[in-house]
Amino acid sequence: MSIQGPETAAWFDRAYAAMVNGVSSGWRYWGRNETLVLSRGEGGYVYDSDGKRYIDYHCGFGPIILGHGDPTVASAVAEAAAAGTTFAFTQEREVVAAETIKQAVPWVERLRFTNTGTEATMHAVRLARGVTGRDVVLKFEGTYHGAHDYVMYSTPGKPTEAFGSPYRPLPIPMSSGMPDVVTSLIRTLPYNDLEGAQRLFADYGRRIAAVVVEPMLGNAMGIEPVDGFLQGLRDLCDANDAILIFDEVKTGFRIAVGGAAEAYGVVPDLAAFAKALGNGVPVAAIAGRGPVLDGWAKGGIVQAGTYSGNGIAVAAAQATVTKLMTGEPMARLDRVGHALMEGTAKILAEHGVAATVQGRPAMFGFYFGAGTPHDYRGVAAHDEELYEKLVMGMIRRGVMPSPDALEPWFLCAAHSDEDVATTLQVFEEALVEALG
Ligand SMILES: Cc1ncc(COP(=O)(O)O)c(C=O)c1O
Structure with a gap:
């Protein structure tokens, strides 16, 4: 099932005709029917061309630290x-x-x-x-x-x-x-x-x-x-x-x-x-x-x-x-990021998925497998299929990390406690679905 709604699909058709693979940076191409077109971002959210809202954990692959359109x-x-x-x-x-x-x-x-x-x-x-x-x-x-x-x-x-x-x-x-x-x-x-x-x-x-x-x-x-x-x-x-x-x-x-x-x-x-x-x-x-x-x-x-x-x-x-430098955005990122790291780790453990959640609250990643990798060779055993299924299920439900586990989740200071609660609920639903 494509993640593109009708307006997004129409915009991507135009993008595809005008730009190589419809993107300006190779890694943004997720496939002909799987690449989103966004219309705007606000705080911790982005909106696609169908007006669908996503809690955004791409944050542009890292730049968005205060929030979109701060x-x-x-x-x-x-x-x-x-x-x-x-x-x-x-x-x-x-x-x-x-x-x-x-x-x-x-x-x-x-x-x-x-x-x-x-x-x-x-x-x-x-x-x-x-x-x-x-x-x-x-x-x-x-x-x-x-x-x-x-x-x-x-x-x-x-x-x-x-x-x-x-x-x-x-x-x-x-x-x-x-x-x-x-x-x-x-x-x-x-x-x-x-x-x-x-x-x-x-x-x-x-x-x-x-x-x-x-x-x-x-x-x-x-x-x-x-x-x-x-x-x-x-x-x-x-x-x-x-x-x-x-x-x-x-x-x-x-x-x-x-x-x-x-x-x-x-x-x-x-x-x-x-x-x-x-x-x-x-x-x-x-x-x-x-x-x-x-x-x-x-x-x-x-x-x-x-x-x-x-x-x-x-x-x-x-x-x-x-x-x-006021310290307020970092304090918030720290609180929200910790809650997400701990909450997702707990859900994974409750569902019997061997996993490590590692990194810092503003930027952390998931390894699905036994042990904890300390280098890139160590991530080869990661269960890519399960992670991708989980994330695609989250995206369909309006929460958007990168489906590529190598790319950490990026947080911004506009993410709220309510976003954490929604994310954890969606994470669990999508995990149950992915585990089949
Ligand atoms: C660690 C690191 N260095 C350099 C770059 C390149 O930055 P840019 O895409 O702004 O050229 C990136 C991009 O993702 C990066 O992650």
Whole structure:
């Protein structure tokens, strides 16, 4: 049974005729009769073209932290749009937003704005290579750092059988069109494998420019770092003059106002922020500390972008971060997220489903299977069929997480206690139906 109502189906027909597969980003295509078209979002809800309301746990794959159409962000953006947005000069709003981010994330000394997570990680990697004069980058299986070629290897969604031995993993490109030569500059390891990283540094230490890591696996079920993993990477980078890059595109301004560095107590050299920074408006930042940023200051390492720091983007960042810094949105996310994590775990246990609910209240994932995975290889045994049936049943009932279990549930501060109650009721009904 299609999840498209008649108006949604008609809109998707038009979308399909005008846009490739009817979407602007490949992962949004769920199938010819299964892809929704939305008309608007408000708070914690989105509405499809038939006017059907969904409690939204996609939150745009992470950006929506305050709620769809948050009035403070909306009016800041409207004001900035009317004042002219793009000047090819530094603008006052940009300076204020940069200062506010420094306050919110105290380890950050300086930053540059850009527009997307992809641009932010791409520039961070180039900067690290530029300042170290080295080419090799270590990344971890099951992390996704954006759509550029530099680090799009062994990403979530790829079958782990192709990844080779965990002792000497094979970096697997995510896409056709990625040049072979780039593969020779990448090393991959299972997430949380500190011993593997120590071995790799022992072999290649002086060739490694950077370690790039999602501090929490925001693209693989919200798996968290085990004790000592992030600090171990910090120590290895320090000992080998390599750059530690946290990809905070999903964790930043979400799992804590100060992101993963605050949540896990480990500070990187560079971090890429995007998503929740702008509550849905495209804005990103490459932020850092110490001499690495002088790589840009001294010239010769290119970072550029016509729209970087544009008025709309920085107004959204300023409004979002200022609101987050009051502490109220995070307190709410924490309460609602805990209730959902605990409530769903209890329902799963009551129905005899072996499962782990893991992550942080603002962003957590489900693994259906025995044990608890600590890396992406460990999720291979996940009962994908049951999870997908459950979620499709929820979507039909008006509650919308991603049917792909790798993608965590994202909460926003507009989700209410009533939404939690509805979600838990729907979760149980859909689970009973899925279990047949
Ligand atoms: C951890 C992480 N880094 C980078 C990106 C790329 O961000 P964008 O889609 O804004 O280019 C994503 C996107 O989902 C992400 O999850």
